[in-house]
Structure formats: C-alpha cells, structure tokens
Amino acid sequence: MRILSRSVARVLLLASSLTALSAVGARAETTLNLCYMNHPVIAANVTILEKWAKEQGVTLNKTPVSYSVYLPKITQMLSAGATDQCDIIWNNDDWGQDLEGYLASVEDVTEVRNVAEGQLEPFHNKEGQTTAVPIVTTAGIFFYRTDLVPEDQVPKTWDQLVSVSKKLQEEDKVRWGYVGGMSYTNTFFSFWWTLWNNNCDIYEPLYERDNVKMGEAGWKPMTASACQKETAEFWWDALHANKISPPGMTTYSRDEANAIFQAGDAAFTVADTTFLGNFNNPDKSKIAGKVGIATFPQGPNSSGHRNWIDIWGWSIPKVIDAEKQAAAKKLLGAMMTDVDGQIEQWHLTGGPPPNTKVWKVLDEQDPNWVKMSKILFDSAHVHDAYYFRNWAATHKVYSDVMIRAMKGSREDIQATLEAGVQPIHDGAPK
Amino acid sequence: MTVEPFTLPIARPGPTMFERFAPGAWRVFIGLVIVAVLMIFIAPVAILIVTSIRPASGIYYIWRGTEFTLQNYVEVLQQPQILHAMFNSFVMATLATVVSLGVTVGSGYMLSRFTGRIQKTWFATIYVFRTVPYISFVLPLYLVTTNLRIYDTYLGLLLPHIAVHVCFFSWLMKGFFDSINPSMEHAALIDGCTRWGAFRRVALPSAMPGIAALSILSWLWTWNEFLFALILTGQRTPMITSTMAQFVTETGTEWNLMSATAVLAMLPALLVTIFGQKYVIRGLRM
C-alpha cells in the first residue's frame, strides 16, 4: 500500500516537474549522495563541493558515516552492488586496491593528475587508471614547542631528541620530552617515523611498494634487522630508561598524545599535519602560537630525511547510472579547479590542497605553506601502507610485536623481534 | 552475655552485637555504605558532565583550571541533525519497547505456564540464537534490509531491535511468571474466568513490576545501541548514537562535542528511568 502510494506520488511529482521543466526550460535536478567520514578536512572539501553543486544545479545529500564502521559498511555496500546509497565515497590509499574493482575510472576528471609523484598509484585499477580524485594529502610532521626550544636547537637526531628532552625535563620546563600515538593504527606516530628515518622498513627492499617487485624479493621482513632493533631500543629507552615519554604511551592513540601535547605537557610530538591548526588554536590548545614544525630527527643509520605522504580521495561506484557518474565527475572537476576554495581549505585545516597547481600559487603568497611544503615535499618519500589485501592484519601483527618488545625487558627485544619475522612474512601475499 | 544472636535459627529478634556496643552504629555504617555506593555510581557520570562543560582546551585535563563554558552545547545544538536524531531515537526506542512487549508477553506467559513440544522448541530457539554475537549477523542484516527495501527507514531498524528483544523479553517474562504462584489463576479459572481472563486479571497485574522493569531496560538498550544504528541507518534516519559516533574520525575524536552530545542524550534516558521505575516499585499491587 505504502509502496503504491509512494509510486503514485512519484509519478505525480515527475509529471509536475516535467511540466515545470518545459515551462521554465531548466535542467533536470540531479541528486548525488555523498558518503564520507566527518573529518575537518573532508568537511572543508565538502563545502567546496556544495558550492559547485549549487552552481551546477545538483542536489547534494550528505551522509557522514562514523569511521568505526566506515570501511565494512562501504565495502558491503559496494560488493552488494547497491545503487541507492552512495554516489561519491571517501576513499583512502590503504583500501585503494581493495575497492578499485568496484569503482569507476575518474581519469577524465579535470586536472585529476595534478598530484605529487606516485600519489595516485594506490588507487589505480588494472588498466592503470586512477579511481580516486584527491581531497587532500595526508602526512605526519614533527611538532615542537617554539617557547621551549629555539629553532637552531630543534633536535636533528634521536640522540639530540633525548638530550634536549632530558634537559627540559630536568629544568622542570616540561613534564615529558616526546609524546605520540603508539597503539595499533597509531604506529606512524612512534615506531614508523623512526623506522623510516633510520634507513629501515617493514619489508625488503627498502621503501618499495610494488607488489610484483616485492614478490620477486620474497617479502623479506626487516623485523629482526639491526636498524629495526635500534628503533625498538630507542623507544624502549624513551619509555623506561630515559623516561622522556610517559609510561602509558604504548596504549596512546592520537587523542591521548595530542591531549598531552596541547595541554603543554610535552615538548615534541609527531602528528598529522592537519593538527597544526588545532595546536595553534587558543580555543583548543594551551600552547597556541608556540608550536613549530620541523623535519623528523634522524636515527643513527639514517641516510636522509624521509616523509610519508598519501592521498585521501573521492571515488565513484561503477554501478551507478552513467548520467549520475557524469554529474559526479563534473562536480569533482569543478572542485579540482577551484583555486580559492582549495586555498580556503588549507587555511581552515592545514591540509595541503589536492591540486599541485594550487601549491604553486601558495608558494608565492604563504610562508607557512612554504615551510610545510619544504618539509613534506622536498624530501624522500615513502607510502605509509603496503597495498595487499592482508595489510591491515599484518600491520596489527607488527604492532603487537613492537608493543610486546616495549612491555618486555630490554634484553628480550632481539628475541621478540625475531619471533615476529615469520608471522610478518606469512602476512604478505604468497 | 551470650553469643546466642549469632546462632541460627534466631528465636527472637533482638538487638544485634553492633547495637549493643554502639547504639546507632549499624545505621551509620549503612549510611556510609550508601554514600560510597552513590559515589561509585555517580563518579563516571559526574566526570562526563564536567567534561562536557570544559572548553575544548581543557577537555582532557579536566582537573586543571576552572574555566567552564556551554560552548560545546551551543556548537552541538547548532547542528540540525542532532535534534532530528534525538527525535528518531526517541521514536525508535519507544516503538521497539511497545511492540516487543506486545509480541512477547504472550510468548513469555506460554513459556511459563505450558509444557509441550512447541514450548520446548521455542525456548531452545531463542536460547540458541541468543548466543550468536551481533557482529556476525549485523552485516547480513544490512543485506536483508536492503533487499526488503527497508534499509535506512524506521522499519529497517525497528524490526531487528524487536528480534533482539524477543529473546530477552520472552525469557525474563517467563522468569517473572514463574515466580508468581499459579494457584491464583487456577482459582480464577474455577471462578469461571476464561484462560485469557485469568491471564489478564491475575497473572498480568502480578507481573507488572517486571514488565515495567523490562520496558525501562529495553528502552534504554535501544536508545543507547550503537552497532545496529551505525550499520542499518544512513542520512534519512540518523539515530543519536550514530550521530554521536561521527565525532570519531580516523585522526582522532572530537571529545568535547561528543561528551556534550552524550550528556544531552542522557536527559531523555534519565526521564524515562525516573518515570518508569515508579511502576517497577508500585506495580499494581499497592
């Protein structure tokens, strides 16, 4: 009954809108459902999309989905082939390869290729076409307290990080030297930035992410290597011997680490660049105006500074109508070429604009941008994930190994790391 | 002095040891226990409330500094979705409670008063399927609701909630009916009541406190439920919990807004509890 009345209503609506159409000669209204995580940067990008949707006569339905179920829900929707729920989805390089088969190529979106080198590869489909339009580049960066540490004394090495921290702690200027996330999925903010800045990686060969090449090399974990052991020992000492980091840090996510840094209880942290805005916002932080950015301190084995940068993007499911796909692409293209909108996004959130053409504009006018851009983009790069199906599980195994090493005694670190080699190898594709 | 009061059975109610040595000590002790219990029960809620009125810069170190603000509430209430979600959750919790009650009073009564194959099968069924964790069937539930075209509608969330309540309700209802002496119903039957009449006039009123307790529990359960709300709703029927969960993002939690929303969400729940527990205590017996 309800279905009947609804379809009657629909026919009536259609009929009336048709009359209206022929009368005014306006375009037919297209509706696009936008599914995303409600992150400040994405929200800022959605604002750009909304502006252009209005311009193009498209109705945007916003469906924010909690991050805690985003991936299972979206994959379930895509694999079930549902066409009525999302027309544009937020996509992340970690899942790019899992989802690419369900997504339309967006190669024909205006200026979609204006990204830093190698950034769209994680979203490539089998034909080598990208399935994602960039929203922002995500990256981690080293933050320090400018009121405690003059620029020329910012630690360049791990040893300096320890000595400067200890000095500040002894002088009672700050409670902790370094604080950062360490629990699973926050591995980047402790173990990994040090790993990548100590000439080390999870698998050999270093910094390679091409599955074919990795397969040929046999997916050899570097878990028991000297460079990995140095990293583990550095963190073990930070927690237990040098005590420059709080003892509970093994359980910290970004929330705890940022809370401590923002309260002024730590001198250094590593976090996503997008937190620069938060840290310097007096409404949110006790240390507003006292936060600077710098390159990562280097490990003993380092051969140069290395940053991870990766893209968040918009994608379009294959199964939706061609007409909707075209509308979605047109909308995304408008966002990609909106210089002012992207600069606004950068100012609001500290997230680098999606289009590299806009970077050049900012190079001319924004010293803050120049500084961050130097740190992030004028350095060697690494992808923050591997791109095989089982990566999330293997990341968890890696995290468990490292946490176990942190909770055990210092002498046991080598043994704990060695015990991790086989499981991490088994986690990789056969 | 004898130590008689400690041996069982006690022949006469007399003053306890406590009262002999220190009159009123027992009372003070009980009083202190109550205060301690209250503190334990209040503490996390109090911390939550204090958190929600702290400025975003003091949201974690709530014991540092004395700045308080209602800014979090202002910001939350400015989002039109929050009130919409509150309304949806209210409707959902109320409907789920009322309908579940409707469909399970009978089934609970049957479980308690009848024996036979149907009764046994029914009992076994609800028992077996209760043991399966939600996470293993919430995704198929998504498939079922999309295929029935009720995904992201009231119905698509209501029916799964009722299915979850069926077991809990039938079972506890059985417990309540079990603890009511059936002889009164037999008397009613002999007096010429129909089975239905005996159920309605005798069994049901006695089970009233139980039904009231169940209603409170199921209402609160539905109101506070996350997983179903997250998976089975989209932008058309947001629930308060799924809206709250949006403050959780990949790079952190907006805890100031989330705690304010949580406190707002507590208010209706508190009202229902206060209102409902009157019936738990009084029932229809007094």
Next chain:
Amino acid sequence: MLLLVAPAALVLVCFQIIPIFIGMNASFRDWSLVNPAKTWIGLKHYRDVLSDPVFLYTVLPNTFMLMVSSVVLSLASGLGLALLLNKPFFGRPVVRTVILLPLTVAPVITATMIRWSFNDQFGVITNLLSVLGFPEIGWLSDKWPSFSLIILTDVWIWAPWFTIIILAALQGLPREPFEAAQIDASGKWRTFTHITLPMLKPVIIVCVLIRSIDAFRTFDQVWILTGGGPARETEVFSVYAYVEAFVHLDYGKGAAAAGLGALIMLVVGIGLYKLVNRLMEVSR
C-alpha cells in the same frame, strides 16, 4: 497457543535467524568483504581459528574469566542493592535513580569515559589515586590492571541491570510467606535464604543466563578500553571475531570465530543452567 508466539517468531526468523544463517553460510566460504568469491572451503576457517594459539590460550580463557567475574560481581552487587532498595528509607527515590544512572549512558561512552579517567597522565582517577598516595599502576597498559578495569567497567554498567530486574521480582512476590515468617519470628538471614531467595530463583536463573551469554560476547568495553592489548593479552572472543570481520575484512573467518563462540556458549549455557539451579537448591 501457537498464536502466542507467532508474531515474535516471525520477527525472530526474519531479522535474526536468517541473518545468522547467512553469516554461518559465509563461515564455510572464502568470503572477504572486499571480494566475496564465496567459494566453498568447508571447515578451513574453523580449523584456522581452532589452531590459532592466541584463540585457544589467550582469547578463550580471557572470555571465560571476564564472563564469570563480571556476572558474579554484578549479580552480587545487584542483588544487594535490590534488597536495599526494597525497603523504604529516607531519600530512597533519589538513591534508586542514582543507582540506575549507569543504564542511561551508552556503554560506548562509559568505556571512553573510563579510558580517559584512567589515563596515566590526565586521568582524573589516576591523579586522585596518586594524591591519595597509591603507587602508580599501568591501568591501561599492563595486562592484569587493564583486565580488572574491563571487569570493573562491566560491573558498573551491568549491576544496575540486575538491580532493577531483581527489584521488580521482589515487588511482585506475594506477601503471605513473609508475614508468616514474621509471625514465626525468623531471623533476617533465614528469611532471606529460606523465603526470598527460593522465590527469586526463576528470575535469578534467567538473569544469570542472559547476562552470561551477553557477557561472553562483551565487545564495546574491551575494544575501547584496551583494544585487546597490550599485544592481544586482554583480547576476548568477540574482539577476535570483530577484528577478523571488520578490520581485516575477512568476513568468513570472523563468522567462523563467532560461530565457534556461539557453540561454546551454547554448551556452557546448558551447564550453567544446571549449576545455577543446583546452587539455588543448596542455598535453601
């Protein structure tokens, strides 16, 4: 008579039993969420789970430990509070409302709140304890403290649940036996063990069973408080199943783990039913 259960049964079949069967079907198949090939692989997932030492020697013991301690502690405190609240005293309505407070907060929020409150740096409670002179405890980062914290959180959330149900049952009890006991001048304890407890038996058995089943699949508190850490030492079975299905997106394996848990609980539940029954007989 069938009519009494028909509506409930219909909803149950459509929105619980059928989805569960879909899930169980997936557990015998190669069913990744991103690429549901759905090829039949028989018992492979079950073999994988059962041969996983973490599942056998960490996850299962933890799950049982959590279930038993949470149910016993919340039953004991719930029963005590219900008896307390059953008698009129000054301020009772206020006390009653306060005791039900935990039910009004979503468990997810409670767990988050507890996590912040026990943080080693900014936690309100850790700071309070250190002011009171307690030694520093890794509430969230060491196995036993964090496991105790999980149990305490669970008890905090669920004790009121027992309280309100038992209170309702107490209110529904007939008066006559108590009046008789008063005439016999029986002691309070004797009245409790000989009259109150036996009459509460049906409700308590049901409560314990339902709560045990639910405690066996506790998820939110564990996931939020420790995520199963440090290094999987506080992992319980629903976290195991969740991580497989929702994080690793291996829905087949997650469903198999969930199915195994359900099977175990099924058997344990029957044993528990008999045990509780026997215990209540003895206490008479």
